[in-house]
Amino acid sequence: MDQLLQHLLNTLILGGTYALLGIGLTLIFGIMKVVNFTHGELYAFGAYMMFFFAMVLGLDFFATLVIAVILGVALGALIEITLLRPLRGANIDTTMLVMIGAWIVMQNTEQLVWSGIAKSINTPFPVEPLVLGPVSVSWVRVFVFVVAVLLILGAQLLIHRTKLGKAMRATFQDRDTAALMGVNINFVYTATFALGSGLAAAAGALLGPVFVVTPTMGNLAALKAFAIVILGGLGNIKGATIGGFILAFVEEMGAGYVSSGYRDAMGFLLIIIVLLFKPTGLFARAERIG
Amino acid sequence: MLEIDGLDCCYGKVNALRAVSLTVNQGELVTLIGANGAGKTTTLKAISGLLPPVGGSIHFEGEDITQASAKRILALGIAHCPEGRRVFPYMTVQENLEMGCYLRTDRSALTEDMERIFTRFPVLAERRSQMAGTLSGGEQQMLAIGRALMSRPKLVLFDEPSLGLAPNLVERTFDIIMEIRAQGTTVLMVEQNAYAALEMCDRSYLLESGQVALQGTGQDLLDDPHVREAYLGG
Numbered sequence: 001m002d003q004l005l006q007h008l009l010n011t012l013i014l015g016g017t018y019a020l021l022g023i024g025l026t027l028i029f030g031i032m033k034v035v036n037f038t039h040g041e042l043y044a045f046g047a048y049m050m051f052f053f054a055m056v057l058g059l060d061f062f063a064t065l066v067i068a069v070i071l072g073v074a075l076g077a078l079i080e081i082t083l084l085r086p087l088r089g090a091n092i093d094t095t096m097l098v099m100i101g102a103w104i105v106m107q108n109t110e111q112l113v114w115s116g117i118a119k120s121i122n123t124p125f126p127v128e129p130l131v132l133g134p135v136s137v138s139w140v141r142v143f144v145f146v147v148a149v150l151l152i153l154g155a156q157l158l159i160h161r162t163k164l165g166k167a168m169r170a171t172f173q174d175r176d177t178a179a180l181m182g183v184n185i186n187f188v189y190t191a192t193f194a195l196g197s198g199l200a201a202a203a204g205a206l207l208g209p210v211f212v213v214t215p216t217m218g219n220l221a222a223l224k225a226f227a228i229v230i231l232g233g234l235g236n237i238k239g240a241t242i243g244g245f246i247l248a249f250v251e252e253m254g255a256g257y258v259s260s261g262y263r264d265a266m267g268f269l270l271i272i273i274v275l276l277f278k279p280t281g282l283f284a285r286a287e288r289i290g
Numbered sequence: 291m292l293e294i295d296g297l298d299c300c301y302g303k304v305n306a307l308r309a310v311s312l313t314v315n316q317g318e319l320v321t322l323i324g325a326n327g328a329g330k331t332t333t334l335k336a337i338s339g340l341l342p343p344v345g346g347s348i349h350f351e352g353e354d355i356t357q358a359s360a361k362r363i364l365a366l367g368i369a370h371c372p373e374g375r376r377v378f379p380y381m382t383v384q385e386n387l388e389m390g391c392y393l394r395t396d397r398s399a400l401t402e403d404m405e406r407i408f409t410r411f412p413v414l415a416e417r418r419s420q421m422a423g424t425l426s427g428g429e430q431q432m433l434a435i436g437r438a439l440m441s442r443p444k445l446v447l448f449d450e451p452s453l454g455l456a457p458n459l460v461e462r463t464f465d466i467i468m469e470i471r472a473q474g475t476t477v478l479m480v481e482q483n484a485y486a487a488l489e490m491c492d493r494s495y496l497l498e499s500g501q502v503a504l505q506g507t508g509q510d511l512l513d514d515p516h517v518r519e520a521y522l523g524g
Contacts, residue, residue: 163392170378170389176340177376180369182361182393182441 002134007256011249013141016148017203019244021221022228023155023237024199027192029226030235031172033092034193037099038079040222041106042197046072046204047213048110051119061124065147065205072201073194080193085186103222110215118212144206151202152241155195159237168192172235200225220264227271233281243282246270291316291351291476292337292368292445298345299329299336306332307500309346314445319468319477321487323511323521324497330480331373333497334447337478338370339363350445365393369443373450373480375434379423383414386422386433390440400440407436410466428459435466439475446470448479452486464490484521488512496521 021043028036049068053059059067083102087095125139159165170178171188179185204221211217228247232239247267254266274282292314299307307329314320322330335341337348339360347356355363364370369390377386387407391400408415411432417425422433431451438446448467452460460483468490471477481487488494488508496504496517504514511517 166381166385166389167392169381169385173378173380174376177372177378178389179340179360180338180364180372181389181437182364183389184361 003256006135007252009135009137011245011252013137013145014252015245015248016145016152017207017244018224018228018248019152019241020148020199020203020206021225022232022240022244023152024196024203025225026229026232026235026237026240027196027199029229030233030240031168032189032192034084035092035096035099036196037096037103037222038106039196039200039225040218040220041103041110042072042076042200042218043204043221043225044110044213044215044218045075045106046201046206047121047208047217048114048119048204049201050205050208051114051121051213054121055119061209065202068205069198069202072205073198075201076197077190077194079197080190084193085189088189107215107218114213114215116215118214120212121209123209140209144210147206148203151199155199156237158195164188164191224267227267230271231274231282233283236281236283239281239283246282291318292478293349294333294337294346295349296346297333297336297343297348299332299341299343301332301341305500307336307343310497310500310502311346312495312502312505314476314478317471317474317476318492319471319479319490321491321494321508322478322480322497323482323484323487323494324503325521326482328497329500330497331449332500334370334449334478334480337363337447338368340370361393364441364443367442367444368447369438369441369445370447371434371438371449371451373453375427375430377422377425377430377433377437379421381422382419383422383425383433384418386437387414387440390437391442394441403440403442407439411436427454428456428462431455431459431463432466435463435470439470443475445476445478448477448481450480450482452481452483460486484517485512488517 025036025039028034028039046068049071050064053064053067054061079102083098084095087098123140125143129136129138130142159168167178167183167188170181171183171185175185224247228240228243231246232243247270250266250270251263255263294310294312297307297310310329310333322333324330332341336343339358342357347354349355350366350368353366355366378389387404391403394400413429414433414436422430425433451463451467455463464486467477467479479487488511491508493507494511495502496511504511504517
């Protein structure tokens with residue numbers, strides 16, 4: 001029983017960051033229809049920015065987190081403007097190839113700049129875990145969870161309650177008609193990609209200090225993000241959030257009760273099952289925002 | 291109010307409009323009639339900035355809007371109610387109307403305008419928090435018209451407002467458009483239902499293969515033997 005409680009707690013913490021990754025990608029892949037292979041690299045970018053500002057420059061941990069997310073947004077905007085804007089309306093295969101190229105360039109740049117050696121990031125949190133009866137959790141993970149939940153709620157509010165969010169939904173439901181309403185379509189595309197990228201960078205910046213930072217850390221993250229998006233249904237923010245928690249749950253239980261060596265395999269097994277029986281994802285189309 | 295002179299438009303290498311010239315005066319209801327592919331929708335898209343023309347000019351209230359952005363053109367007072375209604379299906383009725391006044395910032399007047407739309411179309415008020423994609427075709431048309439009016443336009447472009455509607459709703463839609471004009475908004479309407487379009491308009495233009503083939507008052511065109519033969523069933 002105690003072991004189960006511990007696993008559930010771990011699920012919650014891990015699920016928060018998975019949800020962040022998933023929401024970021026569902027905006028770009030599910031709504032903008034860009035198969036974004038750079039998502040994992042933006043995740044790694046967030047983690048490296050955390051390392052650079054906190055460990056190399058010695059800046060405050062919390063300030064670094066904000067900087068890392070802002071830089072992630074900026075890098076996303078740059079990718080959209082330089083690579084995707086000229087390809088607007090191009091074949092999805094063309095865009096996909098360009099994004100694969102960007103992925104390779106970004107990953108190799110990370111390797112060149114930071115070398116292949118794993119980096120670790122110190123946190124200002126106490127080393128002793130927070131003990132809650134039979135279960136315990138490290139403070140940094142509690143922090144990660146809280147920030148992830150705040151970011152998820154923030155993204156939800158942005159999309160459903162603000163004018164920009166409305167413009168985003170309108171644009172991806174019907175681009176020409178949104179233009180007729182006076183929406184600046186180019187700006188909406190850039191903003192959406194930048195927002196998705198910022199969420200990926202945030203996930204990396206949050207998990208960097210929990211694990212270690214390596215140039216290939218983005219690969220698995222990107223795969224999982226795609227899995228979460230497919231699980232939740234394309235373009236469905238709530239679906240991506242719940243999908244993130246489901247993936248974390250399956251991984252955690254699989255690792256705990258089957259074999260920890262199969263942790264990552266469990267999630268993908270789940271995706272295969274979902275795709276076999278409900279290829280549109282677990283959540284209804286009616287929930288889509290674009 | 292609106293002056294189009296020698297307009298040329300292309301889709302890729304295909305010429306869709308050749309030297310189209312037309313005018314719409316303040317307070318008029320002008321219609322564009324013609325067969326499928328004659329260039330009616332293209333003309334409206336060129337006016338509202340969705341399809342930049344390759345030649346000719348478009349002036350609205352004296353200002354050159356030939357190459358202006360859709361946003362600028364809307365801000366000047368031209369709203370476009372597109373073919374096939376094109377409501378945002380996964381947004382609520384209210385959100386669709388809010389999109390109609392995306393550029394406006396006068397919040398109190400906005401609420402007033404929205405209430406006015408709801409009074410005119412009570413069915414929209416009943417469904418204000420329902421997804422627009424779940425409305426019937428007629429309700430979607432009301433929503434599309436309401437949305438176009440939310441920008442407080444001086445000129446509204448209607449593209450095939452009767453398309454795909456049940457006969458009684460077609461009547462109702464035309465009545466609404468005449469009401470809009472009666473309240474002082476100028477209307478340029480594209481319509482395949484040539485008889486209705488000619489009956490209700492002040493003036494009309496007949497487009498054939500991307501060119502203006504005929505123009506005149508509604509009655510002129512109704513009496514024209516070619517129009518009778520080709521568009522009114524003899």
